[in-house]
Structure formats: C-alpha cells, structure tokens
Amino acid sequence: MEAHAVNPWVAVAYLIAGICFILALRGLSSPATSRAGNRYGMLGMTIAVVTTLLTHAPLASDYVSVGYAHGYEWLVEFVHLDVVTAIEILAAIAVGAVIGLTTARRIAMTAMPQLVAAFHSLVGLAAVLVGLAAWLNPGAFGILDDAGQIFLPSRIEMSLGIAIGAITFSGSVIAFLKLNGNMSGAPILLPARHVINFGVLGAIILLIAAYVLSGAGGPGEGMLIVWITLLAFAVGFLLIIPIGGADMPVVVSMLNSYSGWAAAAMGFTLHNTAMIITGALVGSSGAILSYIMCKAMNRSFISVIAGGFGADAGGAGEGGAREQRPWKRGSAEDAAFLMKEAENVIIIPGYGMAVAQAQHALREMTDLLKEHGVNVKFAIHPVAGRMPGHMNVLLAEASVPYDEVFELEDINSEFAQADVAFIIGANDVVNPAAKTDKSSPIYGMPVFDVDKAKTIFFIKRSMGGQGYAGVDNDVFYMDQTMMLLADAKKMVEEINKSLTD
Amino acid sequence: MDFISILSIFVLACFVGYYVVWSVTPALHTPLMAVTNAISSVIVVGALIAAAAAGAPAAKWLGLGAVVLASINIFGGFAVTERMLAMYKKKDKPGTGKGGK
Numbered sequence: 059m060e061a062h063a064v065n066p067w068v069a070v071a072y073l074i075a076g077i078c079f080i081l082a083l084r085g086l087s088s089p090a091t092s093r094a095g096n097r098y099g100m101l102g103m104t105i106a107v108v109t110t111l112l113t114h115a116p117l118a119s120d121y122v123s124v125g126y127a128h129g130y131e132w133l134v135e136f137v138h139l140d141v142v143t144a145i146e147i148l149a150a151i152a153v154g155a156v157i158g159l160t161t162a163r164r165i166a167m168t169a170m171p172q173l174v175a176a177f178h179s180l181v182g183l184a185a186v187l188v189g190l191a192a193w194l195n196p197g198a199f200g201i202l203d204d205a206g207q208i209f210l211p212s213r214i215e216m217s218l219g220i221a222i223g224a225i226t227f228s229g230s231v232i233a234f235l236k237l238n239g240n241m242s243g244a245p246i247l248l249p250a251r252h253v254i255n256f257g258v259l260g261a262i263i264l265l266i267a268a269y270v271l272s273g274a275g276g277p278g279e280g281m282l283i284v285w286i287t288l289l290a291f292a293v294g295f296l297l298i299i300p301i302g303g304a305d306m307p308v309v310v311s312m313l314n315s316y317s318g319w320a321a322a323a324m325g326f327t328l329h330n331t332a333m334i335i336t337g338a339l340v341g342s343s344g345a346i347l348s349y350i351m352c353k354a355m356n357r358s359f360i361s362v363i364a365g366g367f368g369a370d371a372g373g374a375g376e377g378g379a380r381e382q383r384p385w386k387r388g389s390a391e392d393a394a395f396l397m398k399e400a401e402n403v404i405i406i407p408g409y410g411m412a413v414a415q416a417q418h419a420l421r422e423m424t425d426l427l428k429e430h431g432v433n434v435k436f437a438i439h440p441v442a443g444r445m446p447g448h449m450n451v452l453l454a455e456a457s458v459p460y461d462e463v464f465e466l467e468d469i470n471s472e473f474a475q476a477d478v479a480f481i482i483g484a485n486d487v488v489n490p491a492a493k494t495d496k497s498s499p500i501y502g503m504p505v506f507d508v509d510k511a512k513t514i515f516f517i518k519r520s521m522g523g524q525g526y527a528g529v530d531n532d533v534f535y536m537d538q539t540m541m542l543l544a545d546a547k548k549m550v551e552e553i554n555k556s557l558t559d
Numbered sequence: 560m561d562f563i564s565i566l567s568i569f570v571l572a573c574f575v576g577y578y579v580v581w582s583v584t585p586a587l588h589t590p591l592m593a594v595t596n597a598i599s600s601v602i603v604v605g606a607l608i609a610a611a612a613a614g615a616p617a618a619k620w621l622g623l624g625a626v627v628l629a630s631i632n633i634f635g636g637f638a639v640t641e642r643m644l645a646m647y648k649k650k651d652k653p654g655t656g657k658g659g660k
Contacts, residue, residue: 069560072604079598080575086583086591089647096590096640099598103633110604116611140613147610150623154630161631162638170589170639177596177636180628184602187625191609191618198612199605211562277615314592321599322569328608329560333601335572340595342576347588440585447588451643459650465585 069331071109076335078102083339089460106332116143167455168412171310171444172238178313179230182294185223185320186287189216192327194278199328207275212327217266217283219323221290226316228294233309236298237444243303251300252364258293262286301362307445308351308362315344347446354440354466356492356502385521388540390549393480393515394556400477400513402433404469406506407449408442410483410519414546417456420482423550424458426557435472436463437506439487470507479511481533482546485518489531514539517546590643597636603629 078098085095117138165173193216196202201212208216235241248254269275269282301309322337352359397403405424411417424434436458442449453463473479481488491498492505508514509532516539533539542549583591606629609622 075601076572079601080579082594082598083576083579083583083591086587086594088584089587089644090649092587092590092644092647093641096594096637096644099594099640100637103598103601103637106601106604107607110607114608114611117613143611143613143619146623147607147626150610150626151630154627154632155634157627158631158633158635159638162635162642165639167643170593170643173635173639174589174592174596177593177632180632181596181599181602184600184606184625184628184632187621187628188602188605188609191615191621191625192605194621195609195612195615195618197614198608198618278617310592314595317599318595321602324602324605326565326569328605329565330604331565331568333604334565334569335575336598336601338569338572339576339579340599342573343580343583343591343595346577346580347592350585350588438586445589445592447585447591450586451589451646454643454646454648457646457648460586460647461650463586 065113068109068113071105072330072332075102075106075109075332078105079332079336079339083343102332111147116140116147167451168415169238170448170451171306172234174445175230175234175237175310175313178310178317179227179234181317182223182226182228182230182313182320185317185324186220186227188324189220189223189327190283190287192216192324193220193283196277201327202277206277208277210270210275213270213275214266215323215326217269217286219320219327220283220287221262221266222316222323223320224287224290225294225297226313226320228291229298229309229316230294230313232295232298233306233313236303237306237310243306245302246299248296248300251296255293255296258289258296262289262293265289297363300364305355305357305362307441307443307448308348308355308357308359310445311344311347311351312363313344315341315348318342318344350440351446354504356500356504383535385535386540388515388542390542390552391556392540393542394553396513396515397427397432397478397480397553398430398557400432402435402472402476403427403478403480404435404437404473404476404511405480405482406437406439406484406488406508407453407482408439408484408487409444409449410485410517411546412443412449412452412483414483416482416547416550417452417458419547419550419554421453421456421458423554423557424462426554430557434462435469437466437469438463439466439484439504439506442484442487466504466506473507473510476511477513479506479508479514480517481508481514482517482550485531488533491530491532508533509536512538515542516540517542517544517549519543519545586647587644590640593636593640593643597633597640600629600632600636603633 079102082095082099085091117140192199196208201209203209236243265282265286269280274280318337318340322334325333325337427434438449486500488506488508492500492503606622606625609618610626
C-alpha cells in the first residue's frame with residue numbers, strides 16, 4: 059500500500075474545512091460578524107467529519123478496499139459496511155453531543171474559565187488516545203512502511219502529539235481545579251521544582267529519541283511510548299501546580315495554545331491539512347493571548363511559567379506594618395447624587411463584580427443614569443476577570459451594549475474629562491503604584507488613570523482586603539475618593555433606589 | 560504528501576493564525592478561546608479513523624473514547640460560543656445592519 063494515497067477530492071474537502079476554520083476566527087474581528095464566523099466553524103467541522111466518515115467507513119473484515127482511484131468507491135464500500143462499528147461510532151458522537159450541548163446550555167458565564175479549561179483537557183486527552191491508537195494500529199493511519207515498521211517521521215510526530223496532549227490534559231485538569239475552587243489558588247511550591255521539571259522534560263525528549271531510533275517500531279511495539287505518556291502527564295501536573303490563581307488567565311491561554319500544537323502534531327501524523335491548519339491557528343491564538351495577558355500584567359512569560367507569584371505576597375512585611383491613613387466613607391445616596399449630576403461617568407468593573415453577581419444591577423444603574431442624561435462608559439482592563447475577555451462576556455450577558463465598553467488604551471485618556479470614576483470589584487488595575495512605586499510587585503503594569511477623575515467611588519467589601527497582588531492602593535486615601543464599603547450588588551441596588559427616588 | 564509540503568502548510572497556517580488572531584477584537588477573546596477549543600477538536604478525524612479500522616480492538620476502543628471526548632468539545636464548544644455571541648448587542652438597535660469598528 060502506498061503511503062497516504064488520497065483522493066484529491068478528499069484532500070480538497072479537508073482544505074475547505076481548514077479555510078472555514080480560518081474564516082471562523084476572522085469573523086471574531088467584530089461582534090457584528092462573529093456569529094457568521096461561528097457558523098463557518100460549524101460548517102468546517104461538518105465537512106471534516108463527514109469526509110472522514112465516508113472515506114474511512116468501517117468495513118466488514120472480509121472486504122479489501124481497492125482504494126479511491128475513481129472517487130465513487132465509497133458507494134461500493136457502503137454495501138460492505140460493518141454495521142456494528144458504524145453504530146458504535148454514531149453512538150459515541152451522540153453521547154458526546156448530549157454531554158456537550160447540555161453543558162454549554164447550563165454553564166454560568168462566570169464559570170466560563172473553568173469550562174474552557176475542562177474543554178482543553180478533553181482535547182489533550184483525545185490527542186493522547188488518538189496517538190496511542192495510531193501506535194497500536196498504524197496500518198489504519200497509513201504510517202506503516204513495507205517492513206511493518208512505523209515511519210521514522212511519523213514516530214516523532216506521533217510521540218510528540220501524545221506528549222503535548224498529555225501535558226495539556228493534566229495541566230488543564232489542575233487549572234480547572236484551581237479555577238473551580240476545588241483546589242486552592244495558592245501556588246504549591248515543591249523544592250527544586252525547576253530541576254524536577256527540566257529533568258522530566260529532558261527525560262521525555264530522550265525517550266522520544268530512543269523510541270524513534272529503536273528497532274522496535276512495529277504496531278504496539280516499544281513500551282517507551284507508555285513511559286512518554288506517563289511522564290508527560292506528570293510534567294503537565296508539575297508545571298501548573300506552582301502557578302498562582304492570579305496567573306490563571308495566562309495558564310488557560312497557554313493550555314489553549316498547547317491543545318492546538320497537539321492537534322497539529324496529530325495532523326502531521328495523519329497528513330491531514332484540516333488538522334494542521336487548525337492546530338496552527340489554535341496554537342498561535344493561545345500564544346498571542348498569553349502574550350497579551352502577560353503584557354497586561356507586566357510579567358514575563360518565563361516568570362509566569364516559573365510560578366510562585368502570590369506565594370510570598372501575604373507575608374511580605376508590609377502586611378502588619380501598613381500605616382493607617384485617613385479615608386472617606388461614602389453612602390449610596392452620595393453616589394447617586396453625584397453621578398446624577400455628572401456629565402461623564404466611567405465604570406471600571408473587576409472580577410469582584412462578577413463574584414457578587416452585580417452586573418445586572420449595574421446595568422440598571424447605567425440605564426437610570428442615562429435617563430438623567432449622563433454619559434456612561436465601561437472601561438475594561440485586559441486582565442479583568444479570570445480569562446481574556448471574560449468581563450466583556452459578563453457585561454454582554456447583562457445586556458450592556460458592546461459599543462459602550464472600552465479597552466484600556468482607548469479610554470484611559472478620558473479620565474481627565476470624567477466627573478466620576480466608579481470602581482466596582484476591581485483593585486490592582488487602578489493602583490497608581492504600578493506607575494510610581496518601583497518596589498511594588500505590580501510595578502509597570504498598565505493601569506487606569508482614575509486619579510485624574512474629579513470624583514472616585516470605590517466599592518469594596520471592607521478596607522481589609524487587597525487585590526490579587528496583595529498590595530495597598532493609594533486610590534483609597536485620595537481626597538476625591540469615597541469608599542463605598544458593602545457587598546457590590548447590595549450597594550448598586552441601593553444606589554439604584556436613590557436614583558429612582 | 561511529502562513532509563516538506565506538509566511543513567509548508569503548517570508554517571503558512573501559523574502566519575495566517577498570527578495575523579487573524581491579532582485582528583480579533585479584545586472584547587471577543589473569551590468566545591475566541593471557546594471556538595478555538597471547538598475547532599481544535601478536529602482531532603476527531605484521527606479518532607474516527609482509529610474507531611473505524613478493523614484489526615486492532617484496543618486501538619478501536621481508544622478511538623471510540625477519543626470520538627466521545629472530541630464530540631463533547633465540538634458540540635459544547637460551538638454551542639457555548641454561539642450562546643456568548645448572541646449576547647453581544649449594539650446600543651438601541653438602530654436597525655442598520657452594518658456593525659464593526
């Protein structure tokens with residue numbers, strides 16, 4: 059059998075699927091075109107799946123495929139269909155569809171980061187299973203040479219696919235547990251963890267080399283594959299446990315990237331263009347998102363991966379020695395009165411808003427303010443929320459129009475004209491220490507210039523708590539700041555009450 | 560296809576991915592992650608091949624398992640993206656279908 063003898067039409071079908079996936083991402087350049095983009099994605103997936111089902115229909119074992127010289131042989135093969143296997147495959151798809159659709163329908167928007175982490179773990183595990191299946195039955199994938207050995211390049215691609223998939227899986231499981239609160243967000247630091255991690259990674263690479271060069275390259279031969287799989291599971295686990303909760307947006311983006319590279323590696327094994335294109339797209343997407351997140355926190359990618367951020371912040375000395383500075387406490391009535399009279403109000407929501415489920419009350423507040431002729435805008439920091447763009451989704455869910463929501467660099471110059479900056483559930487992203495205090499752990503992080511606004515309202519549960527980074531915030535003590543100490547949702551509801559009176 | 564053609568496709572697709580993803584508006588980064596999740600499950604192609612192949616029962620069951628996992632992702636990923644995107648609305652719905660900017 060000639061390796062990878064494919065009908066040109068089949069290759070074209072996979073290429074079209076790949077192009078559909080490119081269009082799916084392209085559609086996301088604006089909310090107006092995004093839904094059409096998503097449809098392209100579905101179309102591409104349908105083409106890929108249907109093509110595979112037709113060209114790789116399960117056949118009765120006594121039937122010998124004659125290949126696809128003319129392109130209509132699948133009709134002949136249809137008669138020889140192995141019905142039991144066909145039903146099993148369709149059932150497997152149906153089971154996945156039911157689980158996937160019910161999850162997608164039920165999941166709360168606040169839980170989106172966990173869901174995405176869980177989905178990443180599934181892609182990773184699927185890549186591992188496909189890789190192991192290719193190892194056990196290479197003939198089906200067309201990667202056996204005449205001597206009954208797996209092609210050398212295919213061995214590299216296959217073992218890389220398995221390794222990346224396994225790292226994605228176990229890493230995503232840890233990320234899921236941390237995001238879902240089943241596991242503490244605090245970094246778990248093993249002694250000599252860098253040595254361990256590099257050691258295990260090095261061992262995986264050596265084992266892959268050993269497997270590729272070994273004589274045992276037949277179907278299911280070479281137990282090294284099993285060791286590679288197990289070590290890769292371990293390394294995914296070890297890589298993510300030392301990373302703290304604050305860095306989870308980067309981790310989720312990074313695992314997104316890995317799941318893409320795993321798919322690309324399997325695409326190389328199968329010589330499948332749809333998988334290679336998709337893998338490259340997803341891989342770049344995750345890498346770019348990680349970069350954006352790191353930049354928004356002024357952290358280097360290496361330092362995020364090295365982990366440990368937030369481990370020492372609690373006991374950094376300033377905890378007890380923090381000076382007591384005077385601050386002003388405001389009331390809901392003050393806030394309502396001042397915002398009603400204001401011309402421009404900028405609202406800065408943070409993850410605390412989502413935790414308090416205050417987004418709907420907040421949208422009501424903006425509606426009431428608009429009735430009073432106030433110009434209301436939302437300002438969103440790239441790291442607001444628990445994953446890239448999370449806050450935008452939460453506001454969209456509360457029916458805030460997306461053209462009232464602005465990114466950091468687009469709105470930062472407007473604080474000088476703003477009468478009120480209304481901070482709800484955010485903290486570090488408005489901390490001026492990021493601009494002035496070189497010793498601060500968040501120094502260099504781009505922040506909102508809220509101090510330029512005439513009045514600042516800061517909703518916070520109490521004066522005790524601090525942001526993720528565990529640093530004090532000068533904004534609390536500014537002359538124009540009024541602290542609104544309460545649960546975010548209750549406070550906004552009270553403001554709404556005073557606004558309607 | 561030989562290795563070099565495949566590598567070429569891969570490298571060019573990386574460049575396409577780079578430029579396409581930078582053009583994604585930050586407001587849609589969460590749907591972007593959800594949809595990339597769904598499309599990376601195109602790995603289901605490999606799973607289907609393994610599940611359909613006769614001869615190695617273990618490989619077949621691994622393949623079927625992978626089909627279930629990838630299907631969860633495909634259906635779940637696209638559905639949750641659709642759900643999120645449906646929530647993004649413009650101000651006051653002026654009726655002009657043109658969006659963007």
